[in-house]
Amino acid sequence: MPSRSALTISIHELPQSPIRLSLRPIIDKGYRDTDCPPIRVKHLVNRLPYPLFRFLANRLSPAGPKARLSILIFHRVLPEIDPLFPGQATVESFDAQLDLLKSVFNVLPLPEAVSQLKAGTLPARSAAITFDDGYADNVTNALPILQKHGLHATFFIATSYLNGGRMFNDTVIESVRRSPLTRLDLNDLDLGAHELDSDVAKAKAIGKILPQVKYLPLDVREDTVAQVVTRAGVGSLPDDLMMTTSQLKTLHAAGMEIGGHTHRHPILAKLDPNTVRDEIVAGKIWLEDTLCTPVRVFAYPNGKPGSDYLPEQADIVRELGFEGAVSTQRGVSTRPSDVFQLPRFTPWDVNQTAYALRLLQNIVTG
Numbered sequence: 287m288p289s290r291s292a293l294t295i296s297i298h299e300l301p302q303s304p305i306r307l308s309l310r311p312i313i314d315k316g317y318r319d320t321d322c323p324p325i326r327v328k329h330l331v332n333r334l335p336y337p338l339f340r341f342l343a344n345r346l347s348p349a350g351p352k353a354r355l356s357i358l359i360f361h362r363v364l365p366e367i368d369p370l371f372p373g374q375a376t377v378e379s380f381d382a383q384l385d386l387l388k389s390v391f392n393v394l395p396l397p398e399a400v401s402q403l404k405a406g407t408l409p410a411r412s413a414a415i416t417f418d419d420g421y422a423d424n425v426t427n428a429l430p431i432l433q434k435h436g437l438h439a440t441f442f443i444a445t446s447y448l449n450g451g452r453m454f455n456d457t458v459i460e461s462v463r464r465s466p467l468t469r470l471d472l473n474d475l476d477l478g479a480h481e482l483d484s485d486v487a488k489a490k491a492i493g494k495i496l497p498q499v500k501y502l503p504l505d506v507r508e509d510t511v512a513q514v515v516t517r518a519g520v521g522s523l524p525d526d527l528m529m530t531t532s533q534l535k536t537l538h539a540a541g542m543e544i545g546g547h548t549h550r551h552p553i554l555a556k557l558d559p560n561t562v563r564d565e566i567v568a569g570k571i572w573l574e575d576t577l578c579t580p581v582r583v584f585a586y587p588n589g590k591p592g593s594d595y596l597p598e599q600a601d602i603v604r605e606l607g608f609e610g611a612v613s614t615q616r617g618v619s620t621r622p623s624d625v626f627q628l629p630r631f632t633p634w635d636v637n638q639t640a641y642a643l644r645l646l647q648n649i650v651t652g
C-alpha cells in the first residue's frame with residue numbers, strides 16, 4: 287500500500303498522452319458512469335449536441351443545388367434583459383447564439399450567399415446573419431461579439447434616423463416605458479386605453495398600440511406618435527438609440543456588409559411607385575456616398591409580403607441595381623427562391639438546445 291505522497295508522485299510521473307487521449311471520449315460521451323445524482327454542467331449541456339446538430343443540418347441542408355439557406359434577423363443586442371421585451375437578444379444570449387451558429391452552420395456574408403444560392407454552389411448548412419434598422423447597440427454590443435466569433439453580418443440601415451433620430455416604434459416604446467401614469471387613455475386617437483401599472487401591462491400596451499400606428503401614412507404616423515408622447519406625460523426621450531455616421535463607418539470598416547432599408551422606413555405597400563422608388567434610392571445614395579461603396583442588398587421595412595411590400599416592388603429593387611433583397615416571411619431559401627424576396631426568421635429560445643432545434647425546424651418547414 288503506497289503512502290499518499292508516493293501515490294501523488296506516481297500520478298505526476300505518468301506520461302501525458304494517455305491522459306489527453308482519455309479526456310475526449312469521456313467528454314464526447316455526454317454522460318457520466320457514476321451512481322452520483324446528475325450534475326448539470328452548463329458548458330457540457332450547451333456544447334455536446336453540436337456534432338449531432340451538424341449531422342442533422344448536413345442531411346437537411348446539403349451542399350450544392352439542393353442547399354437551403356437560413357437567413358437570421360436581429361434588431362438589437364442589449365447589455366442586459368429588457369423587462370418589457372425579455373425575448374430581445376442580449377450580449378450574453380447573442381454570444382451563445384453565435385457560438386452555436388458558428389459550430390453548426392457555415393455562416394456566409396449575405397451577398398455571397400445570394401450569388402452562391404443562384405449558382406447552386408452553397409456549402410452545406412449555409413446561414414447568413416442580418417440586422418435591421420441601424421441601432422447603435424449593433425456597433426457597441428453586437429460587433430465585438432461577431433468579431434470574437436469571426437462571423438460576418440449584414441446591417442440594413444434606415445438612413446433618416448441615424449445621428450440622433452428615433453424610429454416611431456421606439457418613440458412609443460420609450461414613452462410607455464417612462465410614463466409616470468398607471469393608465470394611458472388614447473381613445474381620442476382611436477388607440478384605446480391601456481393600463482401601465484406593471485412591466486407586463488406596459489408590454490401589452492405597446493403590443494396593442496404599435497400595430498395600429500404602424501400602417502398609418504407617414505405624416506399621420508408622426509403626428510399620432512407625437513400625441514402619444516404628450517399623453518404619456520414624459521419629458522425627454524433617448525436620442526442615442528440609432529447609430530451615428532461614425533459608428534456606421536466603424537461597422538463598415540470592420541468588414542460588415544451595409545444594406546439598404548429605405549430612408550424613412552415606410553410601409554412600402556401603402557405608397558405609390560414613385561415614392562417607393564424615391565425612398566429606396568434616397569437610402570441607397572446616402573449610404574453609398576457616406577461609405578464610398580456600392581450598396582448591394584436591401585431589406586423591405588417591416589418585410590411581410592402583401593401587407594408591408596408588394597411583389598411588384600421587388601422589380602423596383604432589382605431595377606435599382608441591388609443584387610438581392612430579404613423579407614420577414616418566415617422560411618428558408620432554396621435555388622428556385624426569388625433572390626429579391628428571400629425569407630428570414632428570428633429563432634429564439636432560452637435554452638440553447640431548443641434554439642438549435644428551432645433553427646433545424648425552420649430548414650425542414652421552410
Ligand SMILES: [Zn+2]
Nearest residue numbers: 418419587588
Ligand atoms: Zn426595419
